[in-house]
Amino acid sequence: MGGVKTTSKRTPPSGERAARKRAAIVRAARKEFLRQGFGVGMDQIAAEANVSKVTVYNHFSGKEELFIEVVGDALEEALGESMRAMVERLGGVDDIREVLTATARDWVKGIGRPEVLALRALIAAEARRFPELGRAWREQGPDRFAEPLSAALAARDDLDIPDMGLAVVQFYALVLYPHIVHSAYGDRLDEDLAERLITTGVDMFLTYYRA
Incomplete structure (x- = not known):
């Protein structure tokens, strides 16, 4: 036996x-x-x-786990501090529009850091051969930061959000995705347009979800 x-x-x-x-x-x-x-x-x-x-x-354990750590480390450097500040401020009595606008500005600045752009370019270039790279980015980026953002928004009495997962994606789409799309082609939005996308994006989000 x-x-x-x-x-x-x-x-x-x-x-x-x-x-x-x-x-x-x-x-x-x-x-x-x-x-x-x-x-x-x-x-x-x-x-x-x-x-x-x-x-x-x-x-x-291997290269995939190491790459996940690299992505998480880079995104923590770029976005972690602003996310923690947002959670703390949204848990208090700070004006929600001011907090979300300041957070969006920090996020746009963070995802525009050279090392973050370079990692995204690497993932895009290698995605066909190594699909796990895209999964690493999603887990360490959008998915990882969605949880504290969802919790902070859910705790607000001045918001009525029936589908938090949808709302988080909508917020990303309004304030972040235009910059991600342009940066994928080596382009950068001019400062005036970038600022208007942030402020109007936050306003659209709050107009829809105000309690």
């Missing part, structure tokens, strides 16, 4: 030293992904991070 095959769940290293190595790996991976594409070898990433390939695999 054969033995039962068991698998053990990988536990990434912990502690301050491990955290520094993990951060170095993520920085190196971002650099190498943007320089060579998703086909870059893990050994090249390890060399750039000045760690062994074994160390990379101690922290990440």
